[in-house]
Amino acid sequence: MTETSKTTTPDIFETRESAVRGYSRSWPATFAKAHGAKQWDEDGKEFIDFFSGAGALNYGHNNPVVMNPLVEYLQSGAVLHSLDMKTPAKREFLETFQDLILKPRGLDYTVMFPGPTGTNTVEAALKLARKVTGRQHMLSFTNAFHGMTLGSLSVTGNSMKREGAGIPLTNSSKIPYDDYFDGEIPDFLWLEKVLEDSGSGVDKPAAVIVETVQGEGGLRAARAEWLRALSELTKKHDILLIVDDVQAGCGRTGSFFSFEEAGIEPDIVCLSKSISGSGLPMALTLFRPELDVWEPGEHNGTFRGNNPAFVTATAAIKNFWADNTFQNELADTIAALHQRLDSIVEKAEGASIRGRGLLAGLHFEDDEIAGKVAAEAFDNGLLLETSGPKDEVTKMMPPLTISSHDLEQGLDIIEAAVLKFAPAAEPAAV
Numbered sequence: 001m002t003e004t005s006k007t008t009t010p011d012i013f014e015t016r017e018s019a020v021r022g023y024s025r026s027w028p029a030t031f032a033k034a035h036g037a038k039q040w041d042e043d044g045k046e047f048i049d050f051f052s053g054a055g056a057l058n059y060g061h062n063n064p065v066v067m068n069p070l071v072e073y074l075q076s077g078a079v080l081h082s083l084d085m086k087t088p089a090k091r092e093f094l095e096t097f098q099d100l101i102l103k104p105r106g107l108d109y110t111v112m113f114p115g116p117t118g119t120n121t122v123e124a125a126l127k128l129a130r131k132v133t134g135r136q137h138m139l140s141f142t143n144a145f146h147g148m149t150l151g152s153l154s155v156t157g158n159s160m161k162r163e164g165a166g167i168p169l170t171n172s173s174k175i176p177y178d179d180y181f182d183g184e185i186p187d188f189l190w191l192e193k194v195l196e197d198s199g200s201g202v203d204k205p206a207a208v209i210v211e212t213v214q215g216e217g218g219l220r221a222a223r224a225e226w227l228r229a230l231s232e233l234t235k236k237h238d239i240l241l242i243v244d245d246v247q248a249g250c251g252r253t254g255s256f257f258s259f260e261e262a263g264i265e266p267d268i269v270c271l272s273k274s275i276s277g278s279g280l281p282m283a284l285t286l287f288r289p290e291l292d293v294w295e296p297g298e299h300n301g302t303f304r305g306n307n308p309a310f311v312t313a314t315a316a317i318k319n320f321w322a323d324n325t326f327q328n329e330l331a332d333t334i335a336a337l338h339q340r341l342d343s344i345v346e347k348a349e350g351a352s353i354r355g356r357g358l359l360a361g362l363h364f365e366d367d368e369i370a371g372k373v374a375a376e377a378f379d380n381g382l383l384l385e386t387s388g389p390k391d392e393v394t395k396m397m398p399p400l401t402i403s404s405h406d407l408e409q410g411l412d413i414i415e416a417a418v419l420k421f422a423p424a425a426e427p428a429a430v
Helices: 003-008 064-074 088-105 118-133 150-154 159-163 189-196 224-236 307-320 325-347 369-379 404-421
Strands: 031-035 038-041 046-049 110-112 138-141 172-175 207-210 240-244 268-271 284-287 351-356 359-364 385-387 393-396
Touching (some): 064 307, 088 307, 118 150, 118 207, 118 240, 118 268, 118 284, 207 224, 224 240, 325 351, 359 369, 369 393, 369 404
Antiparallel strands (some): 110 284, 268 284, 351 359
């Protein structure tokens, strides 16, 4: 193809694909190859990936640890699609998840396969909570994001995404997330008062759903003591606690579950994104065994039995979570990222660090800066997303397996962009 024909041929993505596409507008490249923490476009330009498939690629692109067993499975003639039928691949996943994830953490959760995506597990969690309690109302938090289907949108805070529903989103209320009032109002003051007042007119909710780190809501991270207080409050009032660990789970904050640091045990846990270990669609809803009140087939879905995802999930858990080796290495990576962010903040104007673990970023007082930094980063070979209601936070989600060299190279690009658009003022001459 000549250079002329390249520029004159209509782009099929522009002429045929829906206007709803988003990421391809921020990153107008056609990605053709990926490995580890890097992607390459059709022209061979290299990009370090601090996006990781929105958290679906915690172990990087095409990691041989998960890809080799997958290729072997695909060539074996084994079952690919099985709904909720029994298969050897599903058995091995359940046994591995039980023995290497649940038992070592003292957790006893029933495992449900609700469908392939994050919003599927959230919908199942909300539905189950209502069924168990017989109550309809849900509580969620300011700036929360839980998915794009109607139930998940009803507990999401983002107004633009909520408006896409086209109908009123009912049976839920939003309450302040940790530090929403900058410490001026005691945590849970309103909630505790209305729950204890029979004349408040507020119906007791079936459940409270929370992200320990708000991935789309500006990387706000809840303190461990705040999460413990929330857990105690829900227990006191017989309200179920749902932790949405779709983005913050599977090691993203430093431990397999993001709530481990707080020492709490949610009633229901939502997992997706990196639970497959490979980017293949897979989701789990975990809940205390006594909450398993489903009738057979009462909640189902065609793509619950994605056996290739069971294979890669099993491989990822066995290779990365069989002992503490990977988690200790991850702690070093997290420390290196945050030390470098500290250094960048010291040189920048109006910047502060948000998030936890490898779900972190820089918040800018000037709402325009984060977008400019992300665009500059793309031009210089780094995929960097923004987060928050005004896209005021640069969001860094490198693979958990990223090398120190790739991490530093990506952070060099970020630092150069930050100092281009938000350099700290020079000290006044004496």
